[in-house]
Amino acid sequence: MGIDCRYCPLHKKDAFVTMTREELEFMQKFKVGELSVDPGTTILMQGSNSPQLYTVLSGMGIRHKSLDNGERQVINFVFPGDFMGLQAGMLGEMGHSVEARTHMRMCVFNRSDFWTFFRSNPSRAFDITWLAAIEEHFLGETLATVGQRTALQAVSWAMLKFFERGMGLGLVTNNTMTLPFTQRDLADALGLSLVHTNKTLAKLRDQQLASWSDQVLQVNDLDKLADVAETERSKPAKRPLM
Amino acid sequence: MGIDCRYCPLHKKDAFVTMTREELEFMQKFKVGELSVDPGTTILMQGSNSPQLYTVLSGMGIRHKSLDNGERQVINFVFPGDFMGLQAGMLGEMGHSVEARTHMRMCVFNRSDFWTFFRSNPSRAFDITWLAAIEEHFLGETLATVGQRTALQAVSWAMLKFFERGMGLGLVTNNTMTLPFTQRDLADALGLSLVHTNKTLAKLRDQQLASWSDQVLQVNDLDKLADVAETERSKPAKRPLM
DNA sequence: CGATTAATTGAACCTGGTCAATCGGAGTGG
DNA sequence: CCACTCCGATTGACCAGGTTCAATTAATCG
Numbered sequence: 001m002g003i004d005c006r007y008c009p010l011h012k013k014d015a016f017v018t019m020t021r022e023e024l025e026f027m028q029k030f031k032v033g034e035l036s037v038d039p040g041t042t043i044l045m046q047g048s049n050s051p052q053l054y055t056v057l058s059g060m061g062i063r064h065k066s067l068d069n070g071e072r073q074v075i076n077f078v079f080p081g082d083f084m085g086l087q088a089g090m091l092g093e094m095g096h097s098v099e100a101r102t103h104m105r106m107c108v109f110n111r112s113d114f115w116t117f118f119r120s121n122p123s124r125a126f127d128i129t130w131l132a133a134i135e136e137h138f139l140g141e142t143l144a145t146v147g148q149r150t151a152l153q154a155v156s157w158a159m160l161k162f163f164e165r166g167m168g169l170g171l172v173t174n175n176t177m178t179l180p181f182t183q184r185d186l187a188d189a190l191g192l193s194l195v196h197t198n199k200t201l202a203k204l205r206d207q208q209l210a211s212w213s214d215q216v217l218q219v220n221d222l223d224k225l226a227d228v229a230e231t232e233r234s235k236p237a238k239r240p241l242m
Numbered sequence: 243m244g245i246d247c248r249y250c251p252l253h254k255k256d257a258f259v260t261m262t263r264e265e266l267e268f269m270q271k272f273k274v275g276e277l278s279v280d281p282g283t284t285i286l287m288q289g290s291n292s293p294q295l296y297t298v299l300s301g302m303g304i305r306h307k308s309l310d311n312g313e314r315q316v317i318n319f320v321f322p323g324d325f326m327g328l329q330a331g332m333l334g335e336m337g338h339s340v341e342a343r344t345h346m347r348m349c350v351f352n353r354s355d356f357w358t359f360f361r362s363n364p365s366r367a368f369d370i371t372w373l374a375a376i377e378e379h380f381l382g383e384t385l386a387t388v389g390q391r392t393a394l395q396a397v398s399w400a401m402l403k404f405f406e407r408g409m410g411l412g413l414v415t416n417n418t419m420t421l422p423f424t425q426r427d428l429a430d431a432l433g434l435s436l437v438h439t440n441k442t443l444a445k446l447r448d449q450q451l452a453s454w455s456d457q458v459l460q461v462n463d464l465d466k467l468a469d470v471a472e473t474e475r476s477k478p479a480k481r482p483l484m
Numbered sequence: 485c486g487a488t489t490a491a492t493t494g495a496a497c498c499t500g501g502t503c504a505a506t507c508g509g510a511g512t513g514g
Numbered sequence: 515c516c517a518c519t520c521c522g523a524t525t526g527a528c529c530a531g532g533t534t535c536a537a538t539t540a541a542t543c544g
Contacts, residue, residue, distance in 0.1 A: 067391075091375050119368075122361040137337040147431075148315050195500090199500095231309075440492060440493085441492085510520085
């Protein structure tokens with residue numbers, strides 16, 4: 001069944017803070033099951049009050065927010081290890097939706113246990129807040145990208161983030177990783193039009209900085225890409241896993 | 243001295259969740275002082291690891307992030323009741339700076355007490371996470387604005403948010419509130435140029451939707467403004483106060 | 485009174501958006 | 515197996531929302 005946290009495929013990856021046996025057992029008590037969904041499935045719905053919280057075990061997805069005028073903003077991209085549903089858990093309402101882009105498998109927790117969880121293990125509660133702070137940090141950087149960078153810089157930045165994230169998760173082989181998103185997803189994430197995103201990707205490909213086609217992203221020189229994006233490469237950091 | 247939490251000017255305002263006497267006494271134990279700064283002062287510095295955390299008692303400021311290319315993104319605007327320094331507290335490094343725009347007074351907590359604080363009162367720890375979730379929620383909306391809305395919609399949205407925030411804090415009198423920010427601050431918050439921001443504000447003024455000049459914002463019809471911004475007016479919500 | 489900062493306005497220009505057409509691959513029904 | 519459709523990627527032509535440059539005004543300050 002793959003329900004036992006000790007065999008969780010994630011907690012030994014070096015992208016995550018090492019968990020003690022006690023922590024694993026503690027999490028086990030709150031895990032109520034696993035959820036598998038197909039690509040395209042909406043896992044959490046904007047405005048809804050999900051009774052469940054999830055940690056992504058495998059697969060990828062997007063968080064996005066729909067505006068009243070029909071436009072869509074992709075808030076960020078979901079990777080294994082990401083925790084989803086905090087807004088519903090705390091505020092009682094999701095500010096965005098989460099949609100699967102590949103087949104996804106998730107670890108499921110009950111929202112009704114959340115308070116008990118939070119109270120009975122301050123250290124794990126602390127980790128939840130840690131994750132929230134990471135999220136806030138990253139959203140700030142995204143906002144700076146969308147607000148201040150040119151299309152070329154923004155797309156480079158996004159490719160860099162994808163790649164760095166992929167490396168931490170061991171998804172990169174031969175300077176290559178699988179990215180199941182569409183160009184429309186990226187365009188909506190960066191506040192660019194689809195057409196211009198496409199042309200900008202083509203330019204990055206021409207300049208041998210990053211090539212993304214057929215769901216495969218290849219980057220040979222991360223430093224050069226970071227230069228174009230006018231960013232620093234971020235040092236690999238461990239984050240807690242729920 | 244104004245050090246006693248029982249006389250805190252904020253906790254009875256209806257923008258905040260009511261605090262019990264026990265909670266006030268608990269916070270009192272961790273409060274190590276107050277900080278007063280003049281306009282223009284940098285309170286927290288991007289990249290630094292502040293030894294202190296703050297709750298704003300009075301005054302306003304901005305959070306902003308500087309990019310490598312010299313551009314600046316204003317992440318959001320700081321109002322009374324806002325909690326600052328969580329990123330330093332959790333991640334050991336601020337992702338943005340905080341700069342005062344008026345004279346500001348803050349309640350000061352020591353970062354070194356943070357873990358003790360978190361562990362000894364789960365309910366207050368929960369509230370910290372709540373605040374982080376609110377922040378994430380709001381950043382998502384900001385991102386959607388910068389990424390998807392036109393200049394006119396974005397500026398309208400910002401004026402609406404200012405006003406809604408001001409109403410909750412009792413800063414609005416006669417459809418009017420004081421806003422100590424510059425047009426450059428707003429431009430950098432919305433990813434617009436200063437010139438275009440100025441012209442857009444003029445348009446809002448001409449159309450009698452919102453008038454902001456000489457530090458005073460006046461809005462007579464919030465619904466009309468929300469229409470132009472293509473947003474819903476948000477219902478007044480209480481948030482926890484640290 | 486010169487210096488600095490914020491707001492304002494006009495004009496030229498350009499990055500990125502919109503429109504539209506094409507192409508290839510995957511799925512579907514006959 | 516073919517015709518048809520749908521979706522994502524791609525490309526060219528045209529256009530506009532917003533940027534940049536530049537100059538002016540007004541207020542504040544030492």
